[in-house]
Amino acid sequence: MFQFSFPSYPLALARQAAPEAIREYSYPSSAALAAAITRQASRQTFYTIRYLADRSLTADAYRAYAYFRWVDDVVDQGALVQAERLAFLARQQEIITRCYRGDRPIDQAPEERLVADLIQAHSAENSGLYIYLSEMMAVMVFDAERQGRLISQAELNEYTRALATAVTEALHYFIGHGQAAPQDESRYLAVTGAHITHMLRDALEDTAVGYYNVPSEFLEKNGIAATDVQHEAYRAWVEEQAETARRCFAAGRDYLARVENGRCRLAGYAYIGRFELVLDLIEKEGYRLRAAYPERKSKRAALKLLLSALSQAAASSLPKRQTTPNMPAWEASR
Numbered sequence: 001m002f003q004f005s006f007p008s009y010p011l012a013l014a015r016q017a018a019p020e021a022i023r024e025y026s027y028p029s030s031a032a033l034a035a036a037i038t039r040q041a042s043r044q045t046f047y048t049i050r051y052l053a054d055r056s057l058t059a060d061a062y063r064a065y066a067y068f069r070w071v072d073d074v075v076d077q078g079a080l081v082q083a084e085r086l087a088f089l090a091r092q093q094e095i096i097t098r099c100y101r102g103d104r105p106i107d108q109a110p111e112e113r114l115v116a117d118l119i120q121a122h123s124a125e126n127s128g129l130y131i132y133l134s135e136m137m138a139v140m141v142f143d144a145e146r147q148g149r150l151i152s153q154a155e156l157n158e159y160t161r162a163l164a165t166a167v168t169e170a171l172h173y174f175i176g177h178g179q180a181a182p183q184d185e186s187r188y189l190a191v192t193g194a195h196i197t198h199m200l201r202d203a204l205e206d207t208a209v210g211y212y213n214v215p216s217e218f219l220e221k222n223g224i225a226a227t228d229v230q231h232e233a234y235r236a237w238v239e240e241q242a243e244t245a246r247r248c249f250a251a252g253r254d255y256l257a258r259v260e261n262g263r264c265r266l267a268g269y270a271y272i273g274r275f276e277l278v279l280d281l282i283e284k285e286g287y288r289l290r291a292a293y294p295e296r297k298s299k300r301a302a303l304k305l306l307l308s309a310l311s312q313a314a315a316s317s318l319p320k321r322q323t324t325p326n327m328p329a330w331e332a333s334r
Contacts, residue, residue: 027110030110030113033110033111033114034067037065038062038066042065044270044302045065048271049062052175052267053175054174054177060121064174067111067118070114071111071140072143075144082144085144086141086144089137092137092140093141095108095116096115096119104116128170128173131166132166135162135163135166136163139162142158142159143211146211146212150226151215152217153215153216153217160192161188163191164191165188168191171264171271172264175263175264175267176260176263179260181258181259181264186254189249190248190249190252190255190271192248193249193252193272194245194272194274196245197242197275199241200245200278201275203229205291207226207229212226214226229289235286235288236287242279245279252268253272257316262313265312265313269308269313269316270305270309273308273309274305277301278293281293281295
């Protein structure tokens with residue numbers, strides 16, 4: 001089999017994105033490394049995969065999440081200038097393309113071997129995993145390119161569409177693989193609502209480093225800057241976004257009730273609940289955003305989330321009628 005190599009630049013800097021506890025420990029396999037990165041990044045994701053993913057796909061689910069967690073950390077860290085970030089992402093895209101052709105790289109970073117091992121085990125190009133890798137890489141590229149500039153509503157819609165498609169397809173690929181799930185427009189609405197909420201949650205932190213989550217048309221229309229987060233018009237926009245996210249979550253729950261696999265439904269309900277906790281805080285505070293929401297990580301919040309997800313999963317079943325969403329997922333943030 002043909003093997004190709006890459007220049008190491010900018011991996012010397014990119015490796016610094018890994019947490020020290022991970023960077024300095026030699027993991028015996030990509031599966032162990034993937035589990036460690038996932039656990040470090042998101043306990044909820046770690047335990048969702050551990051207990052809900054199909055047993056034969058657990059290690060690969062960790063690989064899929066951990067790889068893009070690492071890529072996102074590299075893109076977001078301050079050590080790389082934009083040209084270096086784009087070069088790094090071009091390298092990742094080339095690795096994925098070549099791996100799907102059956103070419104195994106010979107000079108990969110340990111984190112890059114995660115995606116190579118993943119594709120080697122799942123090489124079909126018409127699968128949910130392939131969609132996940134393609135759409136999530138598009139999200140990474142957009143994030144790398146948008147820093148320091150305002151973005152349009154159309155760009156935000158496409159950003160949300162790509163993210164929602166990627167996450168939803170990964171959910172169905174690794175949990176209840178091959179079992180029935182609706183293919184209508186409601187398929188992506190739960191994650192659409194989550195992404196809208198995520199951008200509200202991180203708006204202040206993102207704005208501070210040049211990532212603007214509010215459309216340029218809105219700023220121009222109201223004569224305000226992206227940093228005017230306490231302006232009355234900005235708060236009205238936050239309220240509108242929160243209401244849109246709520247509608248997406250409601251439609252997402254209807255969708256999940258029609259998903260055949262019970263573990264997949266449980267994971268979906270927990271995912272929605274995770275972001276609804278943030279919406280509750282934003283609404284309670286009059287749509288005035290703040291830099292962090294540590295309450296969402298408390299033990300009390302985790303217990304509430306678990307009990308709510310279990311209750312919904314237990315009560316859900318395949319309904320006799322099919323609901324129709326009010327909007328396509330990629331239009332939901334308008």
